[in-house]
Amino acid sequence: MKQSLYLFLFLSLCYSCTSNVKKQQKNTKEKNSIEQLFSEIENGKYPATNAILISQNDSLLFEKYFNGYGKDSLQDVRSTTKSITALLTGIAVDKGILKVDEPIFTYLSQYNKDNLDNWDDRKSLITVEDLLTMRTGIGCEQFFGDMGFPDCEDKMFDQKDWVKYGLDQKMAFSPKEKWLYTGTAPMIMGAVISDASHVNIAEFASDYLFTPLDITNHYRWAKNKMTGRYFTAGNLRISPRNMLTIGHMVINKGKYNGKQVISEKMINEILSEKVELPQNYSFFNTAGNSWEGQDPATYGYYWYTEKAKIKDREITLKFTFGNGGNYIVLVPELDNLVIVFTGSNYGKPIINKQPFDMMYTYVLPHFLK
Known part of the structure; x- marks a missing residue:
């Protein structure tokens, strides 16, 4: 009887250990999708990308610089x-x-x-x-x-x-x-x-x-x-960290450190969808990603909106766009996710949209757990 009990406990422990290892491996794989993106950039997949910063609920989770750029480097963010x-x-x-x-x-x-x-x-x-x-x-x-x-x-x-x-x-x-x-x-x-x-x-x-x-x-x-x-x-x-700070204020409905810098009403107006972009223009499509029923991007007060369909889920992004690949991206429904991209692909209308392929392939799936 005791031998059977010991055997049962041993097998349970082994199953538990194996299960935990699998969970750890799965979690490691999910966590590494952003690191995988960084490796791809270093290997030349996304040329002239200078910085990527990612925060969630105002906490900086990832910060990576390339091509000699750093946290205080000034990037010409164009538009x-x-x-x-x-x-x-x-x-x-x-x-x-x-x-x-x-x-x-x-x-x-x-x-x-x-x-x-x-x-x-x-x-x-x-x-x-x-x-x-x-x-x-x-x-x-x-x-x-x-x-x-x-x-x-x-x-x-x-x-x-x-x-x-x-x-x-x-x-x-x-x-x-x-x-x-x-x-x-x-x-x-x-x-x-x-x-x-x-x-x-x-x-x-x-x-x-x-x-x-x-x-x-x-x-x-x-x-x-x-x-x-x-x-x-x-x-x-402007520096990428300053861009991130601006993103934090906007995604928090105009608040920063408890102070209302811009009214929530005006933030909503700025981010609203007032105009549909002509020619069914989609940033995701230009970057090489499309899906059935894809809608064009829309325009508010110098801010864009586009919906992405990833893993059968539709996600709304609010963002700026600057020639060269300079973006502040807000994803409120993913725990106030803010993503900053800077780049130097000036005058390259396809390549300067490559951050949307990065988001579609690596960043957004990472946070769709």
């Missing part, structure tokens, strides 16, 4: 700057400095039909929200490049007054009629904030966004030396 301009707009609205439904010339009093080229009465109808949703009707477009409109941003840098240059362009549509991605809109938006608040945009950002987030260094704005305007459409240089 992710636009998304930060949207946050500054939210602050200005909260403070009563401006309203999104007001015509932009309410705030830009120095520009009018008498000193602007190609004046069209439809320009007087452009609102702040039209700037924020890229639906001004001004005939500039640089996202697709096949719509027959000029890419006005490149030529803008040759002008003395970047804002006037954008306002000078011909109208192609009425406001709100069509989404045309252009750097001129957020450049004008920065001027609206600056002129309405009577403070240059760098000071406004420092006082009301960066300092409240404890971001006091490791960022730098681009400036027009002739007019003193700061470039609010791109070329902000």
Whole structure:
């Protein structure tokens, strides 16, 4: 009887040990999916990736740098700057400095039909929200490049007054009629904030966004030396950790360390799905991942939304996008997952979407346990 009991206990112990080993092996395999991604990058699979930071519930879980970059390195995040301009707009609205439904010339009093080229009465109808949703009707477009409109941003840098240059362009549509991605809109938006608040945009950002987030260094704005305007459409240089801090504030509905930096109402507006991207454009599809029933990405106030289908589950991502592969990605339903990518694939419209393949293949499955 005792021998049978000992045998039973021994077999139970062996089963338990084997079971635990299998669980440990399984857990190790799951945990290593992110490390596997890092190895793939080091082996050249995702070229010119400079940093990946991943946090959950405000806790930094993974942080990896490549190509000589480090935690304090400044990355030119290109159009992710636009998304930060949207946050500054939210602050200005909260403070009563401006309203999104007001015509932009309410705030830009120095520009009018008498000193602007190609004046069209439809320009007087452009609102702040039209700037924020890229639906001004001004005939500039640089996202697709096949719509027959000029890419006005490149030529803008040759002008003395970047804002006037954008306002000078011909109208192609009425406001709100069509989404045309252009750097001129957020450049004008920065001027609206600056002129309405009577403070240059760098000071406004420092006082009301960066300092409240404890971001006091490791960022730098681009400036027009002739007019003193700061470039609010791109070329902000900022560290990945500062990008992560911004992501934490946004995913926490505008709160940081218990303080409401931006109202929850404005965060919801910024992240809302106001416009469906033309041509059924999907960041995941461009990166090489598609599924049945795939929907195009949508646009809010300089922030994007796209839904991913992974392991038969649909997940909603809110994100910024900067040429080169510079993203702040928010996944609220996965315990406030925030992912920061930086990269230098500038001017490469396919490769600079490679973070979406990284997320689809490695990152999101890791957190879908």
